[in-house]
Amino acid sequence: MTIKTPILPSKQQFAKRPNQPHELDLEAICVFMATGFFMGRDTYWKDEVCLLPGHHHTIDDAGFLVNSEPWFQWHYRPRDLSFEATLAEYIQLLTTITTEQVGNQPVILPLSGGLDSRSQALILKGLDNPVHAFSYSFEGGYPEHRIAKHIADVCGFGFESFSIKPGYLWDCIDDLAQINGCYSEFTHPRQMAVLPQLKAMTGVFSLGHWGDVLFDRGAPEATTEADILPLLFKKMVKPKGLELAEQLWQHWDLAGSFKDYLVGRIETDLAAIAIDNVSAKVRAYKTSQWAHRWTTTNLRVFEAAHPITLPYYDNRMCHFICTVPEAYLADRRLQLAHLQQDSALSGITWQDHRPFNLRNYGYNKAPYNLPYRVWAKLQREVQAVLGSSYVQRNWELQFVGSENEQALKRRLFQADFHQFIPKHLVHDTYQHFLKTDSVHYAHPVSMLLTLSQWYTQNRGSL
Known part of the structure; x- marks a missing residue:
């Protein structure tokens, strides 16, 4: 059997690893403790692997992985197009993908105060599908749902808001562990708090995951090749997670130092990405690691309620990103230009720049803010x-x-x-x-x- 994994899989698939004992992969678990996700093919076990994205995998009848060959390599080949032409192509691509993914089904749209779901809302606003949007806010936190409701009202969508209450995790932690396989820690998927309400809705989810990474700088503007490794290490590793990982490494008496091991893993994976542009290379690394092993893990929570669609995960979107000049992706330029075509949507507060909106967010600095x-x-x-x-x-x-x-x-x-x-x-x-x-x-x-x-x-x- 051959399995072709997408560039950005919407679910993780696993296979047996031949000639390995059924033992815990302690090195991989230490990485998990430090970062919050497993890297590459790692799992809890030495004799089990997660199938890499963008590969053809040959699996034998017993479920063992025989061979893996990449069919896609991240690259950076920017085309000589104007920003206006690129914008038009982006809008058409997002429209085409969304239309194909949702078909004629009702759409369930999680809305936030950011750009990704608002971009989806603008596309869905132009389609004939009935759309039911929802949002949630922490009890005692910033009322993000108010921005979402404003977006839904402008687009003519039905809307429902939820308040995520303290302590919800303990009523659903066993279910969540079954859903995500304990491949992600439990504090992030707040949709678990309202899973029964989501199940009561009708339609397919249209999820905006990973748009914020694809359509922004991969790295700060002044980043050099020499800066990539320390930059990624800092972004990946939680300081006290590193402390815990090092304590476990010593307790399990593993060879060498944990930090050297992790740095070596990052260096090896970076070396496999043949991209000279620093920003594009960092984005490719993030997407092949974070998206696949962290973001994708908790998509299964949505899938426990209804089928999911992900326009930014589509292979065509990934191919498109590889051909867009970094200057057009930087600072969310394409998404902002798209949304600024709709005066009502762009006039709604941008949560990351509150109280400013998509037209005046440049004033989010002293003394204006x-x-x-x-x-x-x-x-x-x-x-x-x-x-x-x-x-x-x-x-x-x-x-x-x-x-x-x-x-x-x-x-x-x-x-x-x-x-x-x-x-x-x-x-x-x-x-x-x-x-x-x-x-x-x-x-x-x-x-x-x-x-x-x-x-x-x-x-x-x-």
């Missing part, structure tokens, strides 16, 4: 005085507060789990989260929670 910054800070302080903290991060809903702490500790401090991860390491990490630096230690705590859940489900195989 000072009144809003002062007002927002005052609002947070008043909220704190009234006894409710301002929620900005996913983990704050799941880990903060007495009930959350009790549920988290029940998962982290299971006696069986400490046969896998030593109790003192779990205890020290959790105490740092509680007393030292909750913002940065939230990542290793979340990764330990993921390992605990995975271990509970798989201990019979160990």
Whole structure:
């Protein structure tokens, strides 16, 4: 059997790896702890691989991977086209892909305050499909759903808003672990909090994942070839995740140093990308690693409710990106120019530049943004005085507060789990989260929670 994987797969596929023992891949698990995703073909096991994107894979009757050959290589061959011609081609391509993907079915559109889903809304606005949009905001956080509702109203879509409440994770963590296979930590897919409501909707999802990476700079403007490795390392690795990974590396008595191992992995994968342009090379690396092994993992949550479509994941979109001059992709130029053709949509607040919109976001700098910054800070302080903290991060809903702490500790401090991860390491990490630096230690705590859940489900195989 031959499996041809897309350039950006919407789901991960796995195969057996021949001539390998059924043992834990401890090096891969350390990378997972440091970054939040598995790299390349890695899985929890030495005898199992995740099929690489953009490859032809030969699988034998027993499910073993016999051979893999790439059918696509990321490249950068910009065409000599004007910005206006490129914009027209982008709009036509996004329209064609979206039209083909949704067919004549009703569309379910998750809306945010950014550009990707707003770009989809502009395309869907011109189609005949009924569209039901939705958005969610953290309880006690920024009301992102208000921007989304404004977009939906302008486009004539039905709309539903949800408030993501503290502690929702503990009612659905077992289901989430089954859905994503514990290949991603559990604090990010907030759609799990409203999965029953999503299942009650009708249609196919149109998801805007990865548009923000494809249609922006791959790297800061002044980045040189020598800067790529440290840049990627800094973006990939969570500082306290690195600390946890190094502790596990030493506990498992693995050869060499973890940091050297991870740097070597990044260097090897970078060397396989034959692109001279720094920005394009970094984007290609991110897409082949992050998109495939992190972003794609939690698409299965949406798929648990309804079929999914992803216009930015389409092979044609990836081929298109390889031919667009970096100057046209930088700073979201194509998406902004597309949206600025609609005065109503472009006049709605851009969340990343609030309170400014897509036409005046250039004023999001001092002194023009000072009144809003002062007002927002005052609002947070008043909220704190009234006894409710301002929620900005996913983990704050799941880990903060007495009930959350009790549920988290029940998962982290299971006696069986400490046969896998030593109790003192779990205890020290959790105490740092509680007393030292909750913002940065939230990542290793979340990764330990993921390992605990995975271990509970798989201990019979160990």
